[in-house]
Amino acid sequence: MPKRALTLIALCLLSLQGAYSQHKKNAYEAYIDTYKDMAQEQMRKYQIPASITLAQGLLESGAGQSRLATKAHNHFGIKVSGGWKGPYILADDDKKNEKFRKYRKAADSYEDHSLFLQQPRYERLFRLSITDYKGWARGLQKCGYATNPHYAQSLISIVERYDLTRYDKYGKKSKKGKKDTYYSPEDFFALHRIGRCNGLYYIIATDEDDLKRISKAVGKSASKLRKYNEIPKGTDVYPGEIVYLEEKKSKADKSMKRVPHIVGDGETLHSISQLYGIKLETIYKRNHLSPYYAPTVGDELYVY
Numbered sequence: 608m609p610k611r612a613l614t615l616i617a618l619c620l621l622s623l624q625g626a627y628s629q630h631k632k633n634a635y636e637a638y639i640d641t642y643k644d645m646a647q648e649q650m651r652k653y654q655i656p657a658s659i660t661l662a663q664g665l666l667e668s669g670a671g672q673s674r675l676a677t678k679a680h681n682h683f684g685i686k687v688s689g690g691w692k693g694p695y696i697l698a699d700d701d702k703k704n705e706k707f708r709k710y711r712k713a714a715d716s717y718e719d720h721s722l723f724l725q726q727p728r729y730e731r732l733f734r735l736s737i738t739d740y741k742g743w744a745r746g747l748q749k750c751g752y753a754t755n756p757h758y759a760q761s762l763i764s765i766v767e768r769y770d771l772t773r774y775d776k777y778g779k780k781s782k783k784g785k786k787d788t789y790y791s792p793e794d795f796f797a798l799h800r801i802g803r804c805n806g807l808y809y810i811i812a813t814d815e816d817d818l819k820r821i822s823k824a825v826g827k828s829a830s831k832l833r834k835y836n837e838i839p840k841g842t843d844v845y846p847g848e849i850v851y852l853e854e855k856k857s858k859a860d861k862s863m864k865r866v867p868h869i870v871g872d873g874e875t876l877h878s879i880s881q882l883y884g885i886k887l888e889t890i891y892k893r894n895h896l897s898p899y900y901a902p903t904v905g906d907e908l909y910v911y
Contacts, residue, residue, distance in 0.1 A: 736847030795824035805884030
């Protein structure tokens, strides 16, 4: 074949590739524009980062263009399980003709996705900051949401490429409003995720919170909350942080006996102590740590 013909074919292929890439980008951006409000609504209700919900929706549904999305309004690849009584659709996945949940509309799929993540195996995800999209992505893979070994990195890439973290914001009030306005106890507990770890009750702070506001709502002094959570003077709670309403214990749950915690990206000794509901001194003593120790990714720390 003449060299000029080969060159023309190569140029045509490059042109087609560019057109496909642009089409894919436009489809992703259109999906984000359509479903961003829905993802933020789920974030407000269930404390799941909107960036992660959108990234999963984009990845699992092919930006809303997969057969599951178009025929079953299933944007998250959720299969029939857990006593599902609704309709389903057959599709090939790990096996041939597996049953996937079918919804009346996309909003039902988004709601069911949030409810699906309430299973105990995903519980530790909700102890992460709502802005920690990398932790959420890696946690979803580690907890078995998908079998693809590159699932976490795919989510992270989508979040970063399309700047999805801009949707992980509640719309902060002015400092004046935050200082002067408080939740009633009823509203406070309705708007916050409440959990239990190591026998202790905690709430997940939102970006509306500070210790003074939480104190007024739960009926415990800010100084006690600061002591319970080992928060240094001059600092306050941050969005997504675990805030215990009782004093932390000297040991983690017995299920952690002889089981080390593997330090992950961005973790500190304080965040690890909050994760297990234990005092910081426990980690130092149990692991014979120097006061100058700083955890690095991959370190093994015992918490029981």
